[in-house]
Amino acid sequence: MRKMAIALSFLLFWTIVKHSNSNQEFDVRQHLSTVTGYGVVKDVINTSFVPSHIPDGCTPIHLNLVARHGTRSPTKKRMKELEKLASHLEELMRDTTLHNVPAWMRGWKSPWRGKSKGGELIEKGEGELYNLGIRIKEMFPSLFEGDYHPDVHTIKATQVHRASASAVAFGMGLLSGKGTLGHGRHRAFAVTSESRASDILLRFYDTCESYKAYREKEEPAVNKLKEPVLDEISSALIHRYGLNFTRQDTASLWFLCKQEASLLDIVDQACGLFTPSEVALLEWTDDLEVFILKGYGQSLNYRMGVPLLEDVLQSMEQAIKAQEEKHPPGSYEKARLRFAHAETVVPFTCLLGLFLEGSEFQKIQREQPLEIPPQPPRSRNWWGSFVAPFAGNNILILYTCPASSSTSSKYLVQVLHNEKPIPVPGCNYSDLCPFEVFKEGIVAPHLKHSYNAVCTANLERIEKKSITSKLLLPFRWLFPVSTGDTQSTKDEL
Numbered sequence: 001m002r003k004m005a006i007a008l009s010f011l012l013f014w015t016i017v018k019h020s021n022s023n024q025e026f027d028v029r030q031h032l033s034t035v036t037g038y039g040v041v042k043d044v045i046n047t048s049f050v051p052s053h054i055p056d057g058c059t060p061i062h063l064n065l066v067a068r069h070g071t072r073s074p075t076k077k078r079m080k081e082l083e084k085l086a087s088h089l090e091e092l093m094r095d096t097t098l099h100n101v102p103a104w105m106r107g108w109k110s111p112w113r114g115k116s117k118g119g120e121l122i123e124k125g126e127g128e129l130y131n132l133g134i135r136i137k138e139m140f141p142s143l144f145e146g147d148y149h150p151d152v153h154t155i156k157a158t159q160v161h162r163a164s165a166s167a168v169a170f171g172m173g174l175l176s177g178k179g180t181l182g183h184g185r186h187r188a189f190a191v192t193s194e195s196r197a198s199d200i201l202l203r204f205y206d207t208c209e210s211y212k213a214y215r216e217k218e219e220p221a222v223n224k225l226k227e228p229v230l231d232e233i234s235s236a237l238i239h240r241y242g243l244n245f246t247r248q249d250t251a252s253l254w255f256l257c258k259q260e261a262s263l264l265d266i267v268d269q270a271c272g273l274f275t276p277s278e279v280a281l282l283e284w285t286d287d288l289e290v291f292i293l294k295g296y297g298q299s300l301n302y303r304m305g306v307p308l309l310e311d312v313l314q315s316m317e318q319a320i321k322a323q324e325e326k327h328p329p330g331s332y333e334k335a336r337l338r339f340a341h342a343e344t345v346v347p348f349t350c351l352l353g354l355f356l357e358g359s360e361f362q363k364i365q366r367e368q369p370l371e372i373p374p375q376p377p378r379s380r381n382w383w384g385s386f387v388a389p390f391a392g393n394n395i396l397i398l399y400t401c402p403a404s405s406s407t408s409s410k411y412l413v414q415v416l417h418n419e420k421p422i423p424v425p426g427c428n429y430s431d432l433c434p435f436e437v438f439k440e441g442i443v444a445p446h447l448k449h450s451y452n453a454v455c456t457a458n459l460e461r462i463e464k465k466s467i468t469s470k471l472l473l474p475f476r477w478l479f480p481v482s483t484g485d486t487q488s489t490k491d492e493l
């Protein structure tokens, strides 16, 4: 009874953390979809899930990490959008009495005005990855003891500066105190990258032609889906502040809110314009976009990531071989650490089947489309802020267990998302899987689809399966889909 009560109050807490409306628990910084900083979500745990106990005697022998870069500044294109917002706000305020207008808005200038370069990892982002490196070393000390060798701890990044800078920040944390350089006794380490043009392991979204075509066609439809929410909130803002905001203003103010809250910890300016339930709706439109263009909304989104999944499996099989054949320490890899983008982490998360609920896992296996995440206040499992915040990550740890242990398998795989054990539907909703189940039940079904076949498929076949084509059918019939005036987010996240 008591246990039940505790479980229920945890459940309530979880519900509050994610769905609070106007109470004091609401922290806008946790509701910024993929602009959410790692620090505000990494300690939010799903308290209705009980992680597995690692059986006694099992020891980790290999770790795979797939991480997104840390907090970064807006891209040049987005900085321009904010400059446009500044001049439009000025225009709007010229013809009004200003009595309702928030003080910050008068004479507001973009904090990024005049900058000619963007998209770089900022200090906060360095900290996210540096501390992740330190924590991972502390969580799995046996995997990181001994001398550093670049083939034992493989560090890979994409050829995009915020990802390679993230790899460097992580490596500094991981290897601090291991070398002889400077007061921090740093050690130099290797970060390798494939060429941008052919990085099918970490930048498959940029090499996969059918995906690029899908995304190009689908973006306007996604913007159309957002319009009703943006229009509703524009009306509310016009009413509240007496300024004639356009749909684009509302979209840009939400963008500004996300940047201010996440990068500058300012939550009482642009974010202060919106009520918590408006934030929840705006957050949902972003999560919807992530779902449709990067996630479960279209199987192509994650199937193109099959080379990465194969790479993970192959690294585990090599580690098992080294274990079975008793290779000497230092002669085999212990960790493969990858630093990339939301476009990498989200599809990889989908390949693992994470964040699915109810019968969705079976639907995915039968290759049936999923419903889009329901609009607030209805609850959902798919939150951009959890799936891929800045520095968001998946960690897969391979354990070897003694023959005498209670496990049915000699090798186990544990799945962590943002460092926390997470239910894996393909593993009977446990975070811990016998290696054979991981291989046959989770990886193998995806390997039926080769990267080349998926990425050269013709667009019409893919389009037929697109969610928005169904959702927008009545719209499409009435008005041919235009590009809309809402800025798309084609920049790499």
Ligand SMILES: *[C@@H]1O[C@H](CO)[C@@H](O)[C@H](O)[C@H]1NC(C)=O
Binding pocket: 046, 048, 049, 050, 355, 356, 357, 380, 381, 382, 423, 429
């Ligand atoms: C939390 O855990 C429960 C129990 O395993 C699961 O049903 C639910 O889908 C999880 N929620 C999220 C957001 O992963």
Ligand SMILES: *[C@@H]1O[C@H](CO)[C@@H](O)[C@H](O)[C@H]1NC(C)=O
Binding pocket: 244, 245, 246
């Ligand atoms: C508000 O802006 C819209 C265009 O965005 C325009 O059609 C409308 O006339 C404007 N209303 C006022 C009161 O200025």
Ligand SMILES: *[C@@H]1O[C@H](CO)[C@@H](O)[C@H](O)[C@H]1NC(C)=O
Binding pocket: 428
């Ligand atoms: C899955 O988990 C449930 C409850 O934990 C258990 O009863 C069932 O036997 C498990 N099934 C398999 C195939 O392991």
